[in-house]
Structures are given as C-alpha cells and as structure tokens.
Amino acid sequence: MTNSVKQAHQKELFGHPVGLYVLFFTEMWERFSYYGMRAILVLYLVAQTQGDNGGLGWTNGEALALYGWYTMLVYVASIPGGWIADKFLGQKKSVLYGGILLVAGHSILAVEEMWAFYTGLGLIIAGVGMLKPNISTMVGGLYKQGDIRRDKGFTIFYIGINVGAFLSSLIVGYVGEVHGWHYGFGLAGIGMALGLIQYLVGQKYLQHVGNFLGSSEDLAEKEAMKKPLTKIEKDRVVVLFISFLLVIVFWGAFEQAGGLMNLYAADKTNRLLMGWEVPASWFQSLNAMFIIFLGTLVAGYWASRKLKGKISTSLFKMILGLIIMGTGFFFMTAAAAEFNSNGPIENGVGGSAMYWLVLAYLFHTIGELCISPVALSYITKLAPLKYASLMMGVYFAMTGFGNKLAGLLGEASENLGEYTIFTGIAIFCVVFGLLVMLFRKKLETLTHGAEDNERDINDDLTEGFELADTDLKS
Template identity: 55%
Template sequence: MTNSATIKQKELFGHPVGLYILFLTEMWERFSYYGMRAILVLYLVAETAANNPGLGWANDSAIALYGWYTMFVYVASIPGGIIADKLLGQRKSVFVGGMLLVAGHSVLAIEQMWAFYTGLILIVMGVGMLKPNISTMVGGLYPKNEQNKRDMGFYIFYMGINLGAATAAIIVGYVGQNIGWHYGFGLAGIGMAIGQLTYWLGQKHIKHVGNLVEDNRSEEEKKESKNLFLSIFNHTNSIVGFTLMTVLGLVVWFGLGSWSYGVLIIALAFAVGVAIVVYNDGNKVEKDRILVTYISFLIIIIFWGSFEQAGGLLNIYADQKTDLRLGSFDVPASWFQSVNAIFILIFATIVGSFWVWWKNRKKESSSLFKMAIGVIIMGWGFFFMSIASNEVGYDATGEVIQKSGMQWLVLAYLFHTLGELCASPVALSFITKLAPERWMAFMMGAYFAATGLGNKVAGLLGESASEFGEFAIFTGIAVFCTIFGILVILVLKPLKRLTHGAEELEGGNNNDETEGFELADTNA
C-alpha cells in the first residue's frame, strides 16, 4: 500500500498539488449541485401560467420534496463509501460518481416529468459515489503527524466547495429565473462536465491516494467485514440495533399511518446494523474512536437540520417575504443562496487562522469543541430571522402587504457561515483522524448520511412553518442550538478520552501502541 507518508509529493503553496486537483473537481461538482439546488424549490413553486412556468406546487409540498431529495443525496454516501472500501477504491469511485452526475444534470435539462425524476435519481447516485470519497482522499494526502496542516488543507478544500456554490447561485440562479429553469439545470450539467475533465487530467497528482486498501489482517479478524449485511445477525448488539429500528419503522408505518417514513426508518435499520458491525470489527482503541465519531454525527444532524433551512424555508422566505428592491434593481431571490458561500470565501482562512492562534495559546481547541461552538453561533443567526418575521405585515386574507429588509437575511447567513466554518471542515478532518483506514470511506459516507438526515430534519421544520409560524420556528431553532451546544461542551472531557489522543499527534509519532494495540494508519 502506498500513502502520503512514503511518497514525495509535488507541492504548491505548501500543500500537495493533488489538493488543488481535488479542490477544482469538488468546486465544479458543487457548482452543479448548488446551482441546481438554488433553483429547484423556486422551479417547483413557480406558477404554471408564468412567462417562465414551473410546476405550480404548494410551498409545503416543494419543501417536502426538497427535504427528501437532499436527504437521499447524502444518505447515498453510505453505499458509496462501502463500494469504495470493498470494490473500487475511492479514486475510481469518484470518477464513476462524476459520470453519473454529468448524466443526471444533463437529463434535468429535458422538459419532461420523467426526465425531472430520473435526473434527481442519477444525481443522488452520483453524489453518493463522489462526495464521501473525494473528501477522504483529501485526508489521504497528508502524513498522520501533520494534523494542523491537514486541518488547513480541509479549509482550502472547503473554499473550493464554496467558490463553486457562490458562482452557481449567481449564474445558474439568474439563468434559471430569468431565461428558463431547464437552461439553468443544463448549465449545472456543463459545470459538472468541466469538473469531471479536471479530475481525469489531474490523475498523475493523485494516483497514490484513494486506491483500494488491502486488508492484511488474518481471516479470523476479517470475518466480520466480509459480508456486512449478514454480519448484522452475528452479534447481539447489532441485532438489537437493527430490531429496534425496524420495530420503530413498523410503528410509524402502521401505527402513525406514514408508510414513507416507515420505509425510511426500516431502510436506516440496515445502516444502523452495518454501523455496529463496523464498530465490532475494531480493537479497543478503534472501537472508542468509532464510538466518539458516531456521537459526533448527532452534532452534525442538529447542525445541518438547522442550517439547511437555507435551501428551503429561507429560499422561499427571500422570494415571497423579503423586500428585494435595491434602488431600481430587483435582486433575484436565488442570489441569496450565494451569500453563505461568499462569506466562506472571505472568512475561511480567518477562522482557520483564529483556531491555530487559539490552540497556540493553550486554549481548548478540540474538534468536538469547535463543532459545539459552531452549532451555537449558527443558531444565533436565526434570531435575526425572528426579527425579520416580525417585520412582515399581512392583510385580512393573509396576503403579504409589508416585507422585511434584506439585511436580516444577510446577517443570518453571516452567523450561519461562521458557525459552519467552526463545524463542517473540522468534522471532515476529524473523521480522517479517527477512522480505521479500512473503513475510511464508509465513515465519511456515514458522516454525509448524517448530513442527509439533517437535511430531512430541515425539510420537516420548513414544512411546519405553515402550521406554527415562522417566528416560532426561527426562535425555537436558535434556542435549541444554543442549549445543545452548551450541553456538548459540558460533556467534552469524557468524549475527548474516547479519541485516545488522535488529535495530539502533531510533531510526534503515534503513541497509541502504549494502549497495547497496533493501530492502522489512516492515510489512504
């Protein structure tokens, strides 16, 4: 096996050239995804009789589809990670995912309902193959004893994500709203094709990472991972986890009458079972690290469940209840989808440098602490939306007669951005530090699946706004995130013990052998 610790890599600005190949690939992939996302809900709710007709759906129905779609986009990362770990390796899986994405975005350009749903399915499959594996490859570029450099590499990579997102919301959003929705979808497909070409041409710089990992353990040690789904039924803990989730799914299906959520929970029962099998496959130190990684996924679900109001509820709020006049120019609502990304480009290196400075002053700077702070700061952004919702006036029929100012949306996105920069790139790096090498892509896939569940939670919250009111939803999110973040900080010490010093390797060797176990190198 080849890894970054034994290969002399060509560098640019102090980082491997391979980082910039992955940066550009992910930039164009995010251009396509966020471009399509910026106009998806607006296309669904646009009136059928308009000059640029949409599908004429009700707001809650559009947000519901958006929630399901964005959830499946990320939940597909679990099978995408397993395929990479067991069959293709991460590098080839990224290429397959890119091809599926090119096909999916291209099909969306066809003005037919069969093409609309087919395109969404292909995009779900493509993101599932590409997203967890390209992020894992970034971690594989850095030796294990360069943790600060690895964290900064993820900040750079994260800037690529948001450079694509920022330009997509402006360009694709404008084309979709003002020229034609399907022209916007087609433009997103062109962006993905450029990203796929970049990845193919840059192979020489990344050929040493993302290859299929050879498991050199004995046959006895490997028996748990040979057939993941059958292994669910080999141990009590995995059987219990699978059974509880299945029973919950049946209760929701037949007891509460929701077959869609029932089927979803039953499907997730297999994911829970596999996650426990992966846990059982480790030695003591690996099990502790896998456990704390799973616990961190709860933070991720809470974070994205709140943050992802951006593509649904906040997107519609900008379109229908925000005064978009800027002098004589009407700002397209879809442009607000770029505000978060633009702020990330401005503040990414500032926030990253702040945490380095903070750590050098011997202050608490663990990934879990940063993630908790990120949840709190992001939650505070919704207080501005609470103010905005009180500015909106309605007539007796419920029609909007007074809209709120744009500044509240901008301030909300600013706090969301600062929170995201504390939580998201740090979480990506955290996983590459803790996950066993043989399960690296699966663990990254599980992270993105948690992101997907957060997206679904966001959809449910957005749907409930029509029942409870936007002020209650915005304020409730802000208060809950604050309390949750504080609770994580209060239990930080026992959580950190489970990492066994994985974040304290900078400038030294891996000393976890003192625990009596041989640990796998996490560099792919």
C-alpha cells in the same frame, strides 16, 4: 480502501499538496452542477406547462415534497457509496465513476421527457453518493497523521464547494429561467464534465491516495482489513456517532436559510435601499460569499490557537460552531419582533430591517466554518482504516436527515409563527451545545490522543492515506 504509501514525495502549492487543488476544482464543479440543478428544480416543477419556458405544472406542495426526498436521498446515498469504495473500488475509482454518473444524469435531464426526468434524478443521486464521501476522504489522505495543516486543507476544499455553489446559482439559474429549464440542466452537466476532465488530468498528483487497499502490496494493510476493530477504534467510532448528533442539529437549523429564512426575506423584510429593492434571492449568496472571504481566516485562527497550546480540538470547534450558529437565530428573533411591531410592508414602510438577515447569515457562516470542514477532517482522523469511506458516508447521510428536519421545522412555522420558531431554534442550539460541552473532555479521552501533538508538517513528504493509527492494540 486505500494504500498507505510511506514517505512518498509529493509536490506542494501554497503550502499544501497539489492534489488538494485537483480535488478542490473537482468538487467545485460537482457542486456547481448539483446546486445549479437544485436552484431550478422546484421552479421547473411548478412552472406552468404552457408558455415559452413551460414546466411540469406541479403544485407547490408536490414540488417541495419531491425536493425534500431528493435532497435527503442524495446524501443518504453516501452510505452505499462509501461502502462500495471501502469494499471494492477505493475512493479514487469511486469518484471517477460517480462523476460519470453525474454527467450522464444531468445530460439526460436535458431531454424533455418524463422518463428522462426520473432517470436523471436517479443517476444524480447515485453519482453524488459515489463521489461526495470519497472525494472528502481523499483530502484527508493528502496529509500525514498529526499534520496541523489537515483542518486548513479541508477548509480550502470547503471554499471550493461554496465557489461552485455561488457561481451556479447565478449562471445556471439565469440560463434555466431565461433560456429554458432543460438548457440549465444541460449546463449543469457541462460543469460536471469539466470537473471530471481536470480530475483525470490531475491523477499524477493523486498517485498515493484513494487506491483500493485490496491492491496494496503491504501485507500488514491487507491483514488489517480482516481483523476486527480494536477497543480504541470502537471508542473513536462512538465519539464520531455522538458528533454526528451535532451535525443533525446544526443542519436542521442551518438549512432554514433555503426555506423559512428565504421566505422571510421575500415577504417580511423591508428590502428597499436608496429607493431600489434588493432581490430576496441575493441574501442566499451571503453564506457563500462569507465562506469565501472568511474560510482561511477562521482556519488560520484555529491553527494559531493550536500552536499556542490553547483549546482547539475538533470537538470543541464543532460544539462552538453549533452555539455560534444558534446565536445567529437570535438576530432573526429580533427581526420577527421588529416585524410584529412595525407591521407588514406598505409603501416602503414597515417590516424588519435587512441588517438582521446579514448578521444572522454572518453568524451562521462562522458557525458552519467551525463545524462542517472540521467534521470532515475529524472523520479522517478517527475513522477506522477499513471503514473510512463508510463513516464519511454516514456523516453525509446525517446532513441529509438534517435537511429533512429543516423542512419539518419550516412547516411548523405556519402554525407557530416565525418568532417562536426562530427563538426556539436559537435556544435549543445554544443549550444543546453547552450540554455537550460539559462532556467534551470525557468524549475526547475516548479518541485516545488522535489529535495530540499536531504540528506543522511541511517537509514535502506524505504518508499517503492514514486516518488513524493502524498499529493499535486491543
């Protein structure tokens, strides 16, 4: 776990700690490597073994099965990764070791041997598990307890994730498909190496966050690690686990973007624009583009509401995010209805219009900005000090289960059809969100004022890492 270094001076840039931008670029390059490799993994698996750019020649079913397990395990590995940080290393060293494992994993994938393929995947799973929950926890440690900038800081951090994802799909995808799959895997490794180098160079801006609590000179902090959880801490953990249900539902629906919605764009959307056919894969970049342009605007809107005394609690944002994302699926319902009316695309006529997809991705992105970076920040506010990284790991594991749920829903569309699936997802998300909203105030009382009195704290000082009150009474 980490030290709480009281009142240590901390340099700032654009109103946020400089350390935020160190973590921003580290995570950007990590996501560049992850999404770059993910973009070409299935294509490599199904590519014919013969030819200039031969793959493994697997069937679509075999490739998607491996892909599903891989994407789930990558996030489930965050649980042991968070536990190791809390018990042995601290977040700072865990991020470093995770980065080293990722560089090794991507580099080994560049070797054209089956042992290298499976070894590389294993190292990447372990590396993401070590890095992902701990770097997110460190972001929270850059802000004082009650600092209203924390949520916006996480949104800026989240933008870095999407910059990396956007660039990797263009660069790594192109290199892999055109010049060779293993060159693409190697390029992903180079990206992670760049992130690791700048993380090491920026250590001077991270002196007071991510350190192992066992090395703290503060006797009170060491004693806190030995004590059982207080009633207040237990209540806050309960709220976190309930919020994780929102996370599973959200990602189970949202991740249709890479599966069912991707196929719908390719097969049933009329993509002709002034005589030119828009590539189906381009729709995948809409989410990242919307996040880059809307991220700080959405975060600023919520901060403004908070300062005006209007409802802007994290749980409210997350519930609203689920409802907004669910509403986006009604546009896909309209698209499916239009396709059923117009019929298949023939000679540039038929199918459904592209704007349905654009509107759906817009609403999905706004919903994502209300739930994903906010959930990361929420964990750093409520998680008990000694289980901070573990709770962050559980969150990412929930996103992994959501990814698995998304695959199951996508498979169901073969029998039920897109109209039924899109409509069902929309109704369930909206209704589930409204039901949780009914219990929101009760749940928020269990946080015991964790978000009360949040304000703009911009005095060039930091408390190091402080998740929740450490002097709570049972």
